Amino acid sequence: MKLSLFFLIIIICPFIFFGTIKSSNQKEINNHTIEYEPTLNKTTDNYSKVVALTFDDGPSSYTDEILDVLEKYNVTATFFVVGTNLNTKYNNTMARLIKLGNEVGIHGYSHKEFTKIKQSKVVEEIEYTNKLLKGFNIEAKYIRPPYGSINNKLKKIIEYPIILWNVDTLDWKYKDALKIYNNSIDDIHDGSIILMHDHYLSSVKALDLIIPKLQEDGYKIVNITELFSLKDINLENGKTYRSAK
Numbered sequence: 218m219k220l221s222l223f224f225l226i227i228i229i230c231p232f233i234f235f236g237t238i239k240s241s242n243q244k245e246i247n248n249h250t251i252e253y254e255p256t257l258n259k260t261t262d263n264y265s266k267v268v269a270l271t272f273d274d275g276p277s278s279y280t281d282e283i284l285d286v287l288e289k290y291n292v293t294a295t296f297f298v299v300g301t302n303l304n305t306k307y308n309n310t311m312a313r314l315i316k317l318g319n320e321v322g323i324h325g326y327s328h329k330e331f332t333k334i335k336q337s338k339v340v341e342e343i344e345y346t347n348k349l350l351k352g353f354n355i356e357a358k359y360i361r362p363p364y365g366s367i368n369n370k371l372k373k374i375i376e377y378p379i380i381l382w383n384v385d386t387l388d389w390k391y392k393d394a395l396k397i398y399n400n401s402i403d404d405i406h407d408g409s410i411i412l413m414h415d416h417y418l419s420s421v422k423a424l425d426l427i428i429p430k431l432q433e434d435g436y437k438i439v440n441i442t443e444l445f446s447l448k449d450i451n452l453e454n455g456k457t458y459r460s461a462k
C-alpha cells in the first residue's frame with residue numbers, strides 16, 4: 218500500500234511541477250501584453266513638447282525590429298505602408314504593428330509618383346491598398362504620397378488628410394545610425410513630423426538613439442492622430458500637413 222502511494226507521488230509530482238512552470242510563464246505572457254497595451258487616452262499626460270514619428274515604405278523584414286524599439290520605449294508611430302508590400306509574408310508583422318497601437322496610412326500601392334500618373338491611377342493606388350488594409354480590419358487614416366509629391370488637382374480628389382513631414386532624417390541616404398541621428402536631432406521641435414523608413418537596419422539603430430534623446434529632452438513621442446489631437450488641430454481631407462503648428 219505504502220509502495221503504491223510512493224509510486225503515485227513519483228508519477229504525479231512532475232505534472233504538478235511543470236504545471237506550475239507553465240502557469241507562471243502564462244502569467245508572464247499576460248503581464249507582458251498588459252504592460253504594452255497602447256494608452257489611447259493621452260489627455261491626462263502633461264507634456265509641453267510633442268512630436269510624431271512616421272515610417273514609410275514598409276512593411277519589410279526590418280519592421281519588427283522597428284516595433285521592438287518602439288515597444289522598448291513605450292512609443293507608438295504612424296506607418297505609411299506600400300500596397301505591394303502587404304503580402305502574406307508580413308501578416309504577423311502587420312498584426313503586431315496594429316495590436317501595439319501604431320496607426321497605418323497609405324504610401325501608394327506601387328510607390329509610383331502620384332504627380333506622374335493619371336488621376337484615376339492615383340485613386341486606384343489608394344483603393345487597392347485600402348482594400349488590403351481591410352484584411353487587417355483597419356482602414357487607412359491618412360495618405361502620404363510617394364516622394365511627398367502632390368499638386369492642387371490631386372488634393373481635390375484625395376479624400377484623406379495628406380501627411381508630409383518637416384524633419385527628414387535622410388535615413389534612406391546615410392544608412393548610418395549616427396549620421397542619421399546627427400542629421401536630424403537638432404531639427405526636431407515641438408509639433409514636428411519626423412520621416413523615417415522601416416526597411417533599413419541603420420534606421421532601427423538610429424531610432425534607438427533618437428527616441429531616448431527626445432524623451433530625455435522632455436518630448437512626448439506619438440502617432441499622427443495623437444499629435445494633431447494634442448495640438449487641437451482638426452485634420453481636413455485633401456489638405457497637406459508638414460507639422461502640427
Ligand SMILES: [Zn+2]
Nearest residue numbers: 273274363364
Ligand atoms: Zn517612399
